[in-house]
Amino acid sequence: MAPAIALEDVHKRYRIYRERYRSLKEIVVHRRFGDWEDRWALRGVSFEVEPGSTFGLIGPNGAGKSTTLKLIAGILRPDRGRVSVRGKTAALIELGAGFQLEYTGRENIYLNGSLLGLSRREINRKLKDIVGFAELEEHIDAPLRTYSSGMYMRLGFAVAIHVDPEILLVDEILAVGDEAFQRKCIDWLEGFQRRGGTIVMVSHSLATVRQMCTRTAWIEHGDLVRLGPPAEVVGAYLDQVRESRLDEQQERRAHALDRPDIELGEVRLLDASGRPARILEPGEPLRIEIPYRCHRRVERPVFGVMIHRNDGVLVHGTNTREGGLALDSIGEGGVICLNYPSLPLLGGTYLVTVAVAPASDLGNPIDHHEQRYSFRVRDHGAEIGVVSASHDWRLEPDRSPHLGRSRV
Numbered sequence: 436m437a438p439a440i441a442l443e444d445v446h447k448r449y450r451i452y453r454e455r456y457r458s459l460k461e462i463v464v465h466r467r468f469g470d471w472e473d474r475w476a477l478r479g480v481s482f483e484v485e486p487g488s489t490f491g492l493i494g495p496n497g498a499g500k501s502t503t504l505k506l507i508a509g510i511l512r513p514d515r516g517r518v519s520v521r522g523k524t525a526a527l528i529e530l531g532a533g534f535q536l537e538y539t540g541r542e543n544i545y546l547n548g549s550l551l552g553l554s555r556r557e558i559n560r561k562l563k564d565i566v567g568f569a570e571l572e573e574h575i576d577a578p579l580r581t582y583s584s585g586m587y588m589r590l591g592f593a594v595a596i597h598v599d600p601e602i603l604l605v606d607e608i609l610a611v612g613d614e615a616f617q618r619k620c621i622d623w624l625e626g627f628q629r630r631g632g633t634i635v636m637v638s639h640s641l642a643t644v645r646q647m648c649t650r651t652a653w654i655e656h657g658d659l660v661r662l663g664p665p666a667e668v669v670g671a672y673l674d675q676v677r678e679s680r681l682d683e684q685q686e687r688r689a690h691a692l693d694r695p696d697i698e699l700g701e702v703r704l705l706d707a708s709g710r711p712a713r714i715l716e717p718g719e720p721l722r723i724e725i726p727y728r729c730h731r732r733v734e735r736p737v738f739g740v741m742i743h744r745n746d747g748v749l750v751h752g753t754n755t756r757e758g759g760l761a762l763d764s765i766g767e768g769g770v771i772c773l774n775y776p777s778l779p780l781l782g783g784t785y786l787v788t789v790a791v792a793p794a795s796d797l798g799n800p801i802d803h804h805e806q807r808y809s810f811r812v813r814d815h816g817a818e819i820g821v822v823s824a825s826h827d828w829r830l831e832p833d834r835s836p837h838l839g840r841s842r843v
Contacts, residue, residue: 437521438483439602439633440490440507445516447477447502447657476502478657479516484650486522489634491648491665493641493672499657500637504528504604507635522601522633525551527592536580540571540590543579547594561597568623569593570616589616596623603627605636641669641746670784673745674809677786681807695802696733697765697791700726704787704810714811717823721778721810725771725789733801735794736762738771743806745784750821756794779823782814 451472476499484490492500505511506518508526533550534543544565548558566575569589579587596603605624624647628634638644644651644665651668653661661668703724706712712721723740739754755762755771787810790803 436486438519439486439488439521440484440635441517441519442483442503442506443481443517443519445477445480445503445506445513445518446475447499447506447511448473448475448514450474475657477506477513477654480654480657480659481516482652482659482662484633484635486633487628487631488649489628489636489647491644491651492635492637492654493639493644493651493669494654494660498654500654501528501606503654504606504635504637508604520602523599524602524604525595525598525600526604526606527595528604528606534579534587534591537578539578540566540575540582543590544594547591548597551595551598553598565590565593565597568596568619585616592620596627600632602633602635605634605638607637607639641673642748645669645746666783670745673784677745677806677809680805694730696729696731697736697801698728698730699789699791699802699804700728702726702787702789702804702808704808712810714813715778715780716813717781717815718777718779721775723773723775723787723789725773726768727765727771727791728768729765733793736765736791736801737794737797738762739790739792739797740773741788743786743788744821745786745809748821750780750785754797778812779825780812781818781820781823782812783821784809784811 451474480499480503482490492503494500502511504526505528506513507520508524508528509520510526510528533547535546538546541562544562545555545558548561548565549555553561566572569586569592571586571590574582574586579590582590603624624634628647634647636644636648648665650663651665652659653668653672661671703722703726704712705722705724706715707720709722715721725738725740727738737754737756739752741752742750744750753773758773760771786806787808788803788805789808790800790805792798792800
């Protein structure tokens with residue numbers, strides 16, 4: 436089957452002018468229109484998107500993700516390479532582009548719908564559905580300038596999805612409206628997936644990418660860094676972010692003039708045998724050893740630990756005060772130990788943050804190692820989520836007197 440979207444060695448540059456020559460004399464003297472610098476948004480990017488799949492684009496701000504979507508949408512053209520798209524496309528990139536503030540919501544539906552390729556007859560047929568999806572029945576005949584930003588975005592989303600596309604391009608638009616409307620948008624996207632629609636989405640919500648996408652591309656500085664299954668690509672991206680963060684922390688520490696009152700040493704994650712806990716099985720124990728050195732006295736210090744999954748989900752947080760360990764006097768140095776007799780986590784990579792703070796101000800740590808340590812739990816593929824909850828399945832007869840019986 437031919438791919439719905441194909442990018443072949445695509446390059447895209449933007450010309451950033453430091454100075455533009457305004458007069459004919461300047462242009463003739465300098466033999467150019469100004470002083471500029473070429474910046475490459477994409478350099479040699481190639482990938483394919485299969486029909487009916489959901490393809491995610493991740494990476495830091497300015498990496499080239501939105502440029503990629505605009506090339507697929509036909510808003511931009513590549514400077515080199517080829518972009519092929521097979522199917523009717525709708526772009527949820529700049530919602531409400533072309534809306535007129537003095538027009539009513541109804542008038543803007545006709546205006547925007549025509550810009551997206553709908554005929555007046557088609558808009559007449561879809562009007563009620565568009566207004567209903569946007570939940571703007573009471574405001575549809577009010578000028579757009581009276582709309583809140585959420586109402587504006589909801590109207591733009593509703594018009595765009597009623598174009599009946601085969602391919603949907605989504606750029607960070609799931610922040611439209613309140614939480615209930617966001618859920619409604621996600622439900623619509625999931626229904627679009629089930630109907631065989633193709634989606635290319637840019638999102639900084641890595642949990643959403645892992646949940647919705649079938650393949651993912653990591654783009655950074657205009658280069659395609661990695662392409663593959665979402666869990667694998669997101670995991671590699673988060674590892675790189677974590678390493679960069681550690682380098683920044685170590686650099687700040689190296690430039691610090693004074694040692695903290697209590698200085699944390701290199702924390703050790705150990706398995707049941709006392710070996711470094713790099714890979715654990717679900718339910719295995721974990722021991723966290725936190726060495727410290729006390730340079731100045733601190734009244735009742737509190738040591739804390741937080742465990743996050745590498746997509747940002749907080750799994751568990753605790754501290755010595757909540758755990759009943761009073762630390763009125765800790766001496767010049769020692770080791771604080773946290774033991775998990777059984778850690779019922781499902782497969783994935785987990786990051787450990789360790790901190791120490793005064794009891795009077797837990798939000799202002801004396802020293803902390805943010806997500807510096809990691810371990811993996813082996814994935815057996817039987818369940819999904821974060822924890823391996825103890826459970827059993829049974830088949831039992833229905834004894835409810837309130838349910839009628841039906842013949843099969």
